[in-house]
Amino acid sequence: MSNEIVYASAVGLARKIHDRETSSRAVVDVFLARIAQHNPAINAVVVLQADIARRRAEAADAARANGVSWGPLHGVPITVKDSFDVQGLPSTFGLAALGGNIAARDALTVERLQAAGAIVLGKTNVPPNLADWQTIHPVYGTTRNPWDVTRTPGGSSGGSAAALASGFSALEIGSDIGGSIRMPAHYCGVWGHKPSFGLVPGRGHAKPGSVAPSDITVYGPLARSAGDLALALDVMAGPDPEAGAGWRLDLDPPGPRLADRYRVALWADDPAFPVDASVSDALHAAADSLRRSGVDVDETARPAFDSRDAYEIYVHLLRAATSGRQSDADWDANIAAASGLDPADRSYRALFLRGNVLTHRDWVGFEQRRHGLIQAWRDFFSRYDAVLCPVASTPAFTLVGDTPKHARQVTVNGKDEPSANDYFWLGLASASYLPSTTAPIGVSGAGLPVGAQLIGRFGSDRTCMALAQHLERHHYGFAIPPLFRKAIL
Numbered sequence: 384m385s386n387e388i389v390y391a392s393a394v395g396l397a398r399k400i401h402d403r404e405t406s407s408r409a410v411v412d413v414f415l416a417r418i419a420q421h422n423p424a425i426n427a428v429v430v431l432q433a434d435i436a437r438r439r440a441e442a443a444d445a446a447r448a449n450g451v452s453w454g455p456l457h458g459v460p461i462t463v464k465d466s467f468d469v470q471g472l473p474s475t476f477g478l479a480a481l482g483g484n485i486a487a488r489d490a491l492t493v494e495r496l497q498a499a500g501a502i503v504l505g506k507t508n509v510p511p512n513l514a515d516w517q518t519i520h521p522v523y524g525t526t527r528n529p530w531d532v533t534r535t536p537g538g539s540s541g542g543s544a545a546a547l548a549s550g551f552s553a554l555e556i557g558s559d560i561g562g563s564i565r566m567p568a569h570y571c572g573v574w575g576h577k578p579s580f581g582l583v584p585g586r587g588h589a590k591p592g593s594v595a596p597s598d599i600t601v602y603g604p605l606a607r608s609a610g611d612l613a614l615a616l617d618v619m620a621g622p623d624p625e626a627g628a629g630w631r632l633d634l635d636p637p638g639p640r641l642a643d644r645y646r647v648a649l650w651a652d653d654p655a656f657p658v659d660a661s662v663s664d665a666l667h668a669a670a671d672s673l674r675r676s677g678v679d680v681d682e683t684a685r686p687a688f689d690s691r692d693a694y695e696i697y698v699h700l701l702r703a704a705t706s707g708r709q710s711d712a713d714w715d716a717n718i719a720a721a722s723g724l725d726p727a728d729r730s731y732r733a734l735f736l737r738g739n740v741l742t743h744r745d746w747v748g749f750e751q752r753r754h755g756l757i758q759a760w761r762d763f764f765s766r767y768d769a770v771l772c773p774v775a776s777t778p779a780f781t782l783v784g785d786t787p788k789h790a791r792q793v794t795v796n797g798k799d800e801p802s803a804n805d806y807f808w809l810g811l812a813s814a815s816y817l818p819s820t821t822a823p824i825g826v827s828g829a830g831l832p833v834g835a836q837l838i839g840r841f842g843s844d845r846t847c848m849a850l851a852q853h854l855e856r857h858h859y860g861f862a863i864p865p866l867f868r869k870a871i872l
Contacts, residue, residue: 386550386863386867386868388405388410388413388414389413389414389417389550389551390550390607390861390863391553392553392606392607392608392610392611393456393459393461393553393554393606393607393608393611393614393615394455394608394610394611394614396410396458396459396460396553397455397456397457397458397459397500400443400447400457400458400459401447401452401457403447406440406444406458407440407441407443407444407447407457407458407459407502408437408440408441408443408444410440410458410459410460411436411437411440411458411460411502411504412437414460414504414550414551414552414553415431415433415436415437415504417549417550417551418431418504418505418551421549421550421551421867422549422551424527424532424866425526425527425529425532425545425546425549425551426508426523426524426525426526426527426542427507427508427526427536427541427542427543427545427546427549427551428462428504428505428506428507428508428542428546428551428552429465429505429506429507429508429520429523429542430465430472430473430505430506431504431505432469432471432472432503432504432505433504433505435471435503436460436502436503436504436505439502440458440460440502443457443458443500443502444458452500453498453499453500454498454499454500454618455499455500455614455618456496456499456500456501456554456614456618457499457500458500458502459500459501459502459553459554460501460502460503460504460552460553461496461501461502461503461504461552461553461554461555461556462503462504462505462506462507462542462543462546462551462552462555463493463503463505463506463507463555463556464506464507464509464539464540464542464543464555464556464557464558465477465506465507465508465509465542466509466513466539466558466588467490467492467493467506467556467558467587467588467602468486468487468488468489468490468493468587468588469486469489469490469493469503469506470486470487470488470489471485471486472485472486472505472506473485473486473506474486475509475520475522475523476509476511476512476513476590477509477510477511477512477513477514477520477521477539478511478512478521479521479522481590481591482522484590484591486587488587489587490586490587490588491584491585491586491587491623492556492583492584492587492588492602492619493556493587494587495618495619496554496556496615496618496619499618501554504551504552506542507526507540507542507543507545507546507552507555508520508523508524508526508541508542508545509538509539509540509541509542510538510539510541512705512708513538513539513558513560513563514539514561514705515538515539515788516535516537516538516541516562516566516780516788516802516805517535517537517538517541517782517783518535518536518537518538518539518541518542518545518567519782519784519785525782526541526542526545527545527782528545528548528570528571528779529545529548529549529571529864529866529867530548530571530572530779530830530831530832530864530865530866531779531830531831532866533781533782534570534779534780534781534782534831535570535779535780535781535782536548536567536570536571536779537562537563537566537567537568537569537570537571537779538563538566538567539557539558539563539567540555540557540558540559540563540564540567540575540605541567541570543555543556543557543567543605544557544567544568544570544571544573544575544605545567545571547571547573547605547606547607548571548572548573548607548864549864549867550863550867553607553611554604554605554606554611554615555604555605555606556602556603556604556605556615556619557575557602557603557604557605558585558588558600558601558602558603559577559600559601559602559603559813560597560599560600560601560701560704560705560813561701561806561809561813562774562775562805562806562809562813564576564577564603564605564821565577565774565809565819565821565834565836566774566775566805566809567605568605568774568821568823568834569774569775569778569779569821569823569832569833569834569835570775570778570779570831570832570834571779571832572823572826572832572834572861572862572864573605573606573607573823573861574605574606574607574608574609574611574612574820574821574822574823574851574861575603575604575605575606575612575820575821576603576604576605576612576616576818576819576820576821576844576847576848577601577603577812577813577818577819577820577821578601578602578603578616578620578818578844579601579816579817579818579841579842579843579844580599580601580816580841581601581816582601582616582620582632582634582818582842582844583601583602583603583616583619583620583621584602584621584622584623584626584627585597585600585602586623586625586626588602597704597705598700598703598704599700599701599704599813599814599816600704602619603616603619604616604619607861608855608860608861609820609822609848609851609852609854609855610852612820612848612851613845613848613849613852616844616848620632620634620844633842634842634843634844634845635842635843635844635845635846636845641677643677643678643679645673645678645679645768645769645850645853646678646679646681646766646767646768647670647673647678647679647680647681647767647768647769647770647771647837647850648680648681648682648684648685648763648767648769648770648771649666649667649670649680649681649682649770649771649772650685650770650771650772651663651666651667651670651682651771651772651773653690653807654690655690655691655694655807656690656694656776656804656805656807656808657776657795657796657798657800657804658773658776658795659776659777659778659793659794659795659796660796661777661778661827661828661829661831661833662773662775662776662777662778662827662833663773665824665825665827665833665835666771666772666773666824666835668824668825668858669771669824669825669835669854669858669859670682670771672854672857672858673771673850673853673854673857673858675857676853676857678850678853680771681767684763684766684767685763686756686759686760686762686763687759687762687763688755688756688759690807691729692752693756693807693810693811693814694804694806694807694810695729695734696749696752696753696756696810696814697806697807697809697810697813697814698731698734698735698738698803698806698810699734699737699738699741699749700738700746700749700750700753700814701738701806701810701813701814702734702735702737702738702739702741703738703739703741703746703749706738706739706740706741709739714739714740717736717739717740718740720736721736721737721739721740724736724737730789730801731788731789731801731803731804731806732789735788735789753814753815756814756815757815757816760815760817760840761840764839764840764843768839768843768846768850769837769838769839769843769846769847769850770811770836770837770838770839771835771836771837772808772811772835772836772838773808773835773836774805774808774809774821774834774835774836775805775808775809776793776795776800776804776805776808777793777794777795778827778829778831778832778833779831779832780793780802788802788803789801789803791803808836811836811838812836812838815841816841817838817839817840817841818838818839818841818842818843818844818847819836819837819838819839819847820836820837820844820847820848820850820851821834821835821836821837821851822834822835822837822851822854822855822859823859823860823861823862824854824858824859825859826862830865832862835854837850837851
């Protein structure tokens with residue numbers, strides 16, 4: 384078998400297995416052979432459970448022979464981001480010290496995917512503390528972008544997106560607080576969905592001893608098609624039985640709407656946070672495709688808030704949400720550094736330091752400002768279904784090792800800009816708990832994937848994914864990276 388199998392959609396593979404065009408064991412063997420041959424160049428898959436996967440595939444085939452279906456992913460091989468617990472495998476969160484953190488049970492999302500018939504092949508790489516747009520693990524090493532191995536695949540779900548783009552897995556799951564699903568999807572040319580906050584439970588995605596849920600963090604699928612995202616989200620979503628007795632899932636209705644009933648706002652650039660032409664041109668082309676198919680596209684509509692203010696609110700809340708991982712020494716050093724800042728300093732480094740040591744009183748103030756953003760979005764989405772906007776200002780950047788994020792630069796239209804400016808585009812959805820689907824919309828002149836966000840009102844996850852499916856049908860679909868176009872496995 385060839386790329387026809389390893390680059391098939393999860394839905395397509397499930398159909399082939401259901402119709403007995405192939406067996407789950409044969410599909411699993413093809414993916415394992417693919418990983419063995421090509422993973423050394425990419426380093427996306429870092430832990431395998433090949434024997435367990437083969438045995439489960441054989442059980443899936445036996446069940447199918449007896450007319451039993453395990454669910455919509457019956458017999459389909461997937462991989463799982465390192466930070467989600469898979470029974471018997473390590474969850475390191477990118478830290479050497481957690482190499483012996485072997486999961487006693489599956490994360491709830493993994494449990495649900497397996498209950499739907501999925502077969503877990505292994506786990507994919509992450510950066511330390513899931514806190515980088517590169518994926519460089521102190522033990523597992525560096526994951527590389529399948530489109531250009533000198534560039535980052537993104538992070539923290541960089542191993543997830545690279546595995547999908549390389550044909551190592553049919554479906555993946557990631558987490559996202561600072562773009563960790565969306566950046567890798569954009570950089571590697573795959574789909575990703577950041578759900579509405581709280582839609583997918585996070586049990587089984589935590590370091591040892593951590594039991595409280597994290598602000599902003601969400602858990603969602605990555606895939607090679609928008610349809611796979613929709614299926615995976617339906618499987619993963621819903622309250623945690625241990626904590627969600629008081630609510631039920633009630634998303635926007637599934638299924639496509641007529642194109643001429645969608646209203647989309649295009650936000651391709653911003654004076655405060657400039658976007659490279661390689662990205663903004665692709666966004667305009669995607670908007671033109673939507674317009675030609677009947678979608679009402681408005682290029683001037685914006686929510687009623689200041690871009691710079693939204694950025695600063697998000698960075699403070701993001702850094703406050705992750706501040707608990709600081710050591711006592713880091714805490715003391717950050718307090719000293721923050722106290723020495725010029726009050727007028729609004730650089731990312733200054734916001735980072737202030738957010739790391741934010742007092743509860745100040746956090747409450749930022750929470751009030753966050754709800755101002757939420758209200759502005761609520762008003763905006765009374766008139767529009769979604770915003771089409773960048774994930775980041777550029778395609779994937781060249782790997783920069785341990786250069787601090789506040790010191791990193793990217794070239795935007797020939798000018799150096801702080802890479803941390805991309806928190807603006809990512810924070811539009813994250814700070815206000817909104818859903819965002821990332822869809823590939825083209826390839827830059829340098830041969831790198833370009834993705835776009837489709838951001839919708841809270842709970843409109845299916846609308847975001849339906850618009851992504853619309854782009855997939857009428858504008859741009861998944862493209863195999865050049866490195867793998869001639870591969871026979």
